[in-house]
Structure formats: structure tokens, C-alpha cells
Amino acid sequence: DGNIMLLNPLDSELYRDAIVLQVQANDLAVAQYRRYSYASVIIIVLDSNDNAPYFPLLQYLFYIPSDLNDVIPISAIDIDTGVNSELTYSLSGDICYFYTDILNGGVSPNG
Numbered sequence: 828d829g830n831i832m833l834l835n836p837l838d839s840e841l842y843r844d845a846i847v848l849q850v851q852a853n854d855l856a857v858a859q860y861r862r863y864s865y866a867s868v869i870i871i872v873l874d875s876n877d878n879a880p881y882f883p884l885l886q887y888l889f890y891i892p893s894d895l896n897d898v899i900p901i902s903a904i905d906i907d908t909g910v911n912s913e914l915t916y917s918l919s920g921d922i923c924y925f926y927t928d929i930l931n932g933g934v935s936p937n938g
Contacts, residue, residue, distance in 0.1 A: 831868065839874040840906055846870040880905040880914050891936075898933035 829850065837846075848868040853861055880903040889899055905912045916932040918925060926937050 837872045838877065839872040839908060840878070842872040846872070874908040874911045876907055876911040878905060878907050878911075895936050898928070898935050900933055902932040 829852065831848070831850075846869070848870070850866050850868055851863060852866075853863045856862065882901070882903045887899075887901055891899070901916075903914055903916075905914055914932070915929045916927050917929065918927050918934070922937075924937050925934050927934050
């Protein structure tokens with residue numbers, strides 16, 4: 828039996844394309860009578876949610892007029908893929924004056 832083993836864990840962000848290996852099996856006959864067979868092994872590395880989301884800036888400072896009705900754009904980035912890269916947002920602190928779009932991250936005045 829032939830086993831393929833990893834020497835180190837694979838990171839899906841480094842292996843976005845499939846990994847293709849060629850495997851050869853041969854019998855133990857004398858060299859001149861030896862027979863071979865080949866097969867391809869295709870490995871697709873799935874994302875394991877190994878990256879935390881991050882904000883490009885550690886702090887955001889906005890001066891806003893008292894009659895602001897626009898959205899203040901704030902968004903985070905997650906370099907994982909698929910559902911592991913989807914984000915939701917929430918506010919904490921003095922939130923009675925603001926609300927956030929849980930899917931897009933924008934902050935708006937409350938009222």
C-alpha cells in the first residue's frame with residue numbers, strides 16, 4: 828500500500844490551485860521484466876479558517892456634522908475563503924447614537 832503523507836501542514840491561502848502529484852507503482856521483477864503503472868493524484872486544500880479578520884487601521888477618527896445622515900465606511904478584511912471570509916459587524920461602547928450594518932460594517936447616526 829502506498830500512502831501520501833504531509834511533512835508540514837498546508838495553508839489554503841498559499842495553495843489556491845490544485846496540487847497535482849504523479850504516483851508510480853512498479854512490481855519487483857528483474858529490471859528487464861519490470862512493469863509500471865502511473866496515476867495522478869489531485870489535492871485541493873480546503874480553507875480551515877486560520878486567519879482572523881483585521882481592520883486596515885487600528886483607529887478611525889471622524890469629525891461629523893450634527894446633521895450627518897450618511898454612512899461612515901468602516902470595513903475589515905479576512906483573507907480566508909468562502910464562508911470563512913464572510914464577516915459580520917457589531918458595535919460596543921456608547922452605541923445609543925449610532926448603529927451599524929451588520930453585513931457591510933458601515934456606521935450611521937441613530938435617528
